[in-house]
Amino acid sequence: MKKSVFINGIGAVTTQGIWRSEFFSEARVLDHAINAAEQPAYKGFISPGAIRRMSRGIKMSMYAAQQALGESFVTIPDAIITGTGLGCSEDSDKFLRSLWENDEQFLTPTSFIQSTHNTVAAQIALQLSCKGYNVTHVNGASSFESALLDTLMLLQTGEEEHVLLGGVDEIAEQTYSFLQAGGYIKTGSVRETVKTSVSPGVNYAEGAHFFSMSAGRVASSYAEIIDVKLQNELEGSQMRSFLQDFLTTKDLHPEDIDAVILGYNGDENDDLFYDALWQELPLATPLYYKHLSGQYDSCSAFGLMVAAFVLKQQTVPSILYWNEKIPPNTTWKNILIYNQYKGKDHSLVVVRAC
Amino acid sequence: MTDRGVAVTGMGIISAIGETVEENLWSLLAGKHGLSRIANFPTRLREQIWVGEQKKTNDELSASLGLSERNAFTRTALLGAYAARQALESANMQGAHDLRTGFISSTSVGGMDYTERYGPTYLTSPEWHRYIPSHPAGDSSHKIAEYLGIKGLVTTVSTACSSAANAIMMGARLIRSRRLDRVIVGGTDALSKFTINGFHTLMILADAPCQPFDMHRKGLNLGEGAAYLVLESEEIVQRQGKKVLAYLTGYGNANDAFHQTASSENGEGAFLAMQKALAVAQLTPQAIDYVNAHGTATPNNDLSEGRAMQRIFKSNVPPFSSTKPFTGHTLAAAGAIEAVYSILALQQDMVPPNLHFDTPMEELDMIPETAVRHRSLSHVLSNSFGFGGNCSSLIFSKA
Numbered sequence: 001m002k003k004s005v006f007i008n009g010i011g012a013v014t015t016q017g018i019w020r021s022e023f024f025s026e027a028r029v030l031d032h033a034i035n036a037a038e039q040p041a042y043k044g045f046i047s048p049g050a051i052r053r054m055s056r057g058i059k060m061s062m063y064a065a066q067q068a069l070g071e072s073f074v075t076i077p078d079a080i081i082t083g084t085g086l087g088c089s090e091d092s093d094k095f096l097r098s099l100w101e102n103d104e105q106f107l108t109p110t111s112f113i114q115s116t117h118n119t120v121a122a123q124i125a126l127q128l129s130c131k132g133y134n135v136t137h138v139n140g141a142s143s144f145e146s147a148l149l150d151t152l153m154l155l156q157t158g159e160e161e162h163v164l165l166g167g168v169d170e171i172a173e174q175t176y177s178f179l180q181a182g183g184y185i186k187t188g189s190v191r192e193t194v195k196t197s198v199s200p201g202v203n204y205a206e207g208a209h210f211f212s213m214s215a216g217r218v219a220s221s222y223a224e225i226i227d228v229k230l231q232n233e234l235e236g237s238q239m240r241s242f243l244q245d246f247l248t249t250k251d252l253h254p255e256d257i258d259a260v261i262l263g264y265n266g267d268e269n270d271d272l273f274y275d276a277l278w279q280e281l282p283l284a285t286p287l288y289y290k291h292l293s294g295q296y297d298s299c300s301a302f303g304l305m306v307a308a309f310v311l312k313q314q315t316v317p318s319i320l321y322w323n324e325k326i327p328p329n330t331t332w333k334n335i336l337i338y339n340q341y342k343g344k345d346h347s348l349v350v351v352r353a354c
Numbered sequence: 355m356t357d358r359g360v361a362v363t364g365m366g367i368i369s370a371i372g373e374t375v376e377e378n379l380w381s382l383l384a385g386k387h388g389l390s391r392i393a394n395f396p397t398r399l400r401e402q403i404w405v406g407e408q409k410k411t412n413d414e415l416s417a418s419l420g421l422s423e424r425n426a427f428t429r430t431a432l433l434g435a436y437a438a439r440q441a442l443e444s445a446n447m448q449g450a451h452d453l454r455t456g457f458i459s460s461t462s463v464g465g466m467d468y469t470e471r472y473g474p475t476y477l478t479s480p481e482w483h484r485y486i487p488s489h490p491a492g493d494s495s496h497k498i499a500e501y502l503g504i505k506g507l508v509t510t511v512s513t514a515c516s517s518a519a520n521a522i523m524m525g526a527r528l529i530r531s532r533r534l535d536r537v538i539v540g541g542t543d544a545l546s547k548f549t550i551n552g553f554h555t556l557m558i559l560a561d562a563p564c565q566p567f568d569m570h571r572k573g574l575n576l577g578e579g580a581a582y583l584v585l586e587s588e589e590i591v592q593r594q595g596k597k598v599l600a601y602l603t604g605y606g607n608a609n610d611a612f613h614q615t616a617s618s619e620n621g622e623g624a625f626l627a628m629q630k631a632l633a634v635a636q637l638t639p640q641a642i643d644y645v646n647a648h649g650t651a652t653p654n655n656d657l658s659e660g661r662a663m664q665r666i667f668k669s670n671v672p673p674f675s676s677t678k679p680f681t682g683h684t685l686a687a688a689g690a691i692e693a694v695y696s697i698l699a700l701q702q703d704m705v706p707p708n709l710h711f712d713t714p715m716e717e718l719d720m721i722p723e724t725a726v727r728h729r730s731l732s733h734v735l736s737n738s739f740g741f742g743g744n745c746s747s748l749i750f751s752k753a
Contacts, residue, residue: 080609086490087512096466096548100474104398104551112552113615113741116462117491117512122742125609131626134609134744135520138464139492139510146509153527175489178469178476182486232457232499232508297490344496 002156006354007222007308009074009212011067013037013060014302015205015294019067024309024317027292031193033186034176035205035294053110054123055090057170060208061120062127065164072212072220078160079133080121082168083147085140085297087117089172097174120168120208133160141341143167144209144298145349148228155215162215167301168208176204194291197266205294209301211308217354222308226250226334226350234346239276246348257350258332259310260284261303262322263339265295270342277338284336286322300339300347307335307351314353359603359635359751360526361591364445364584366437367694369681370406370577374440379698382706383726387680389563389575394429395471397547403559406577406682407545408433419501426484428465429578431494433687434542435501437580441538442502445584446596453535453590456507457499458525459582460517460541462686464491467546494542507534512686514740515648516607517541519689519748522583523605529587536590540582540690549685550576556615558652566649566676567656567722569713574650577682581690583697600697603733604637604749606630615741616654621662623745624648624737628666631735631747639667642749643731644705646696647722648739649676650683659737660718671720673727675708689738689746696734696750703730 012019016027017038042051042059045066051059061082069077091114098107113119118136125134133154137146144167154160179185186192186201194203217224229246247253260281262274278286287310293302310316310332318326333353340346367374370388371381381388389404394411410418415432416425419439427435438457465488472482487493495510507528511521518541525539543549553559553576560573583602591598608630610623617623632639648659663671677695684691695706708722732752739745 085492092466095552096470096473099470099547099551104547107551107555109552109555112548112555115552116514116741118514118740118742118744119614121513122609122614122744125611125743126614129611131609131611131623133607134513134742135524135607136512137509138490138512139495139508140490142509143492149509150524153531153533157531174473178473178486178489181476181480182483184487230507230509231505232496233505345492 003158003215005152005155005225006214006217007211008214008218008220009068009072010222010305010308011064012207012209012305013040013064014207016292024319027319029193029291030203030294031191033188033190033203034171035203036171037206055088055114055170057088057168058120058123061166061168062124064208064210065124065166068210068212069164074162074212076128076130077162077164079154079163080125080130081135081147081150081163082121082166083137083143083298084117084168085143086169086175087138088115088119089175090170091115093172093174139345140297141339141345142230142347144301145228145230145347149230151213152225152228155213163213164210165213166208166210167298169206169296169298171204171206194264194266202265202267202295205296207293207302209305221354223311224352224354226352229348231346233344236276240280243277243280250350254281255283257281257284257334257336259287259335261287261289261306261335261337263290263300264288265290273340273343287316287320288322289320303337303339307337311335311351311353358588359601360529360585361588361598362583362600362602362697363586363591363596363598364441365599365694365697366440366444367581367691368408368433368437369579369691370408371680375694381680382695385707385709387709389682397550399550399554402561404563404575405545406575408578426488427497428468428488428494429544430461430463430465430542431497433544433580434459434494434498438498438502438538438582441582441584447584454506455504456528456534456537457495457504458509458521458537458539459495459498460511460521460686461491461494461543462512462514462517463543463546463549465489465493466548467544470547513744514742515685515688516738516740516744516746517686517689519738519746520607522689522693522748523607523746525585526602526605529585536586538582538584541687542580543578543685543687545576545578560651563710564651564679565710566651566678566708567660567715568711569715571651571653571656573652575682577684579681579684579687579691581687581694583693598753600700600753601751602748603751604631604635606634607746610743610745612743617658617739619658621658623743624659624662624739625665627745627747628662628735631749635749637733640670641733642672642735644699644734645672645674646692646734646736647674647676648737649678651678657717660715660720664720673705673723675706675723677706679709692736693748696736699734700731700750700752704728
């Protein structure tokens with residue numbers, strides 16, 4: 001018998017600030033090419049030495065992890081599972097630059113040590129003295145969903161009770177300048193939003209989002225995760241079977257989905273896929289979030305925060321509606337999240353009110 | 355699901371000691387190591403370090419894979435595709451498109467080898483821009499999956515030097531939870547200036563061939579390579595009447611939670627990982643006939659791992675060896691390369707030697723096997739530990 005899996009706590013450091021009850025009502029639409037996360041004060045939370053040494057990705061994650069655990073009253077989780085597309089790019093960039101500038105001489109180990117993709121999960125384990133299962137998934141746009149899949153397997157089988165699940169990516173100057181040069185990110189002077197976008201590339205950003213996941217419902221529970229599905233590649237024509245196969249295994253029909261959270265990011269080649277999925281769910285209310293989060297590999301974790309918020313509050317903040325016309329729907333039971341990037345790393349997640 | 359575990363029905367490998375499973379086996383039996391000076395790219399450290407480098411160049415690997423000249427495969431992807439192709443062939447995977455097939459790869463360096471080569475030109479010339487999207491770790495998995503024609507659940511693990519062990523574990527759990535029927539699992543990592551210099555700054559690279567578990571060990575040698583296993587559910591194996599190479603019966607993952615790069619003195623993470631793997635396999639420590647140790651030959655790892663082994667096995671430490679003197683430490687690929695060696699040990703009833711061992715460590719009461727030893731093996735435990743305290747153990751059992 002599979003156990004049910006619940007989101008019992010959330011923590012985040014994003015372009016919209018930290019996770020809080022006014023998170024969506026105070027949100028503003030991003031229009032810059034590069035959007036840094038609004039950093040909280042780390043003083044008193046992380047030692048001054050560590051604040052200097054640690055990259056933003058690590059600090060944001062430590063903060064978000066603590067918020068999520070605190071909200072769910074979990075002190076030490078049984079496992080820590082993270083997803084990140086680019087890992088610790090700030091330290092990676094730093095080490096690479098000094099390698100180039102000094103021709104393999106006078107290098108120091110700190111940035112190399114902190115450059116591995118698993119640094120965030122490791123630093124949290126160290127901070128919490130958590131000796132349990134610890135894995136980092138690194139697969140582009142489905143990095144976070146891979147971590148979610150791992151989490152579901154641990155909790156559904158009853159192997160573990162509490163899992164700290166996170167998705168994090170940080171912006172680092174060299175990495176994004178390369179992505180800009182390649183046309184993946186909008187150029188510096190462009191001021192466009194997801195809706196007004198006409199130039200190629202995306203509004204790039206960063207963020208850390210953590211979820212305290214458990215095999216039991218508690219007072220702080222936001223929602224239940226029904227399941228996740230990953231698919232590396234997909235043709236537009238396969239969208240129907242991709243969705244139907246997944247819903248069928250969950251005993252769901254398209255009309256059971258009350259809202260669909262789509263990853264529209266303003267890049268027209270990406271957005272075609274979201275249009276195609278939406279067509280398969282004519283009764284579902286389309287929501288979007290990348291106008292608030294920006295695009296980065298683990299940004300779909302922001303989408304899960306949207307689903308969790310809507311299901312718990314039973315209300316949709318108006319800024320999340322993709323259509324101006326607000327539907328008459330008043331109860332929200334099943335929400336589907338769909339994400340992909342450049343036609344790769346497709347993921348579907350069904351989240352249910354609990 | 356029976357208690358026999360998950361079946362391994364295919365494997366493929368490329369390392370410094372061979373481009374096929376057979377060549378790797380031959381080198382292990384002959385005690386022929388693959389360490390040399392680095393030749394595939396220039397580095398200031400060339401004369402200071404020994405590496406387990408695979409001598410096929412990128413052009414040779416591309417040609418062998420039949421890729422177009424303007425491909426954007428990094429060396430990590432090339433090595434991975436080369437090994438994964440063999441794994442599929444050995445599992446006789448043609449047809450059977452009705453099976454839910456996945457691919458779980460792992461890497462630590464990803465496309466860094468090309469970023470470090472062409473990055474300085476990216477902002478001034480578009481010539482090498484096709485390698486910009488090849489940088490992220492997940493890109494190598496995409497390239498390999500596309501090359502193999504796998505569409506479905508494709509993802510990537512990165513937990514430093516224990517990456518491949520965790521990819522193998524993830525695959526086994528996907529089969530056990532009935533989410534997949536079949537999955538190709540493993541890891542790939544290419545040598546790069548980035549990692550060579552990184553380990554150099556940590557002062558853990560030996561200036562001579564490494565000596566795991568030796569009192570006078572001076573550090574590790576880096577290596578490169580890739581290896582993949584094909585895992586299938588017992589149900590599919592029976593339905594297809596497939597030959598099983600071995601069973602993956604146990605796996606465990608724990609975190610040392612001690613230090614970002616150093617292992618704890620009593621090897622807590624390693625101890626917990628081995629303990630969990632034994633519990634999953636439902637085996638007592640006495641049932642393990644051979645341990646393929648992580649054994650990097652750094653002063654810290656071998657002491658910590660040795661202590662953890664003594665805590666698990668008490669005074670009955672089974673025959674053990676580190677095969678890193680053959681291949682160098684292949685980082686994210688190590689867990690997969692050593693999984694192949696563990697399966698070869700079971701198939702051949704053979705314990706591969708721990709080369710260059712001379713003086714026992716005074717802190718430990720255990721001595722590795724120094725020559726090939728033929729004895730009947732039923733269960734082999736393989737350890738992989740990484741930066742960030744990531745410790746993983748796998749148990750393979752005779753088919």
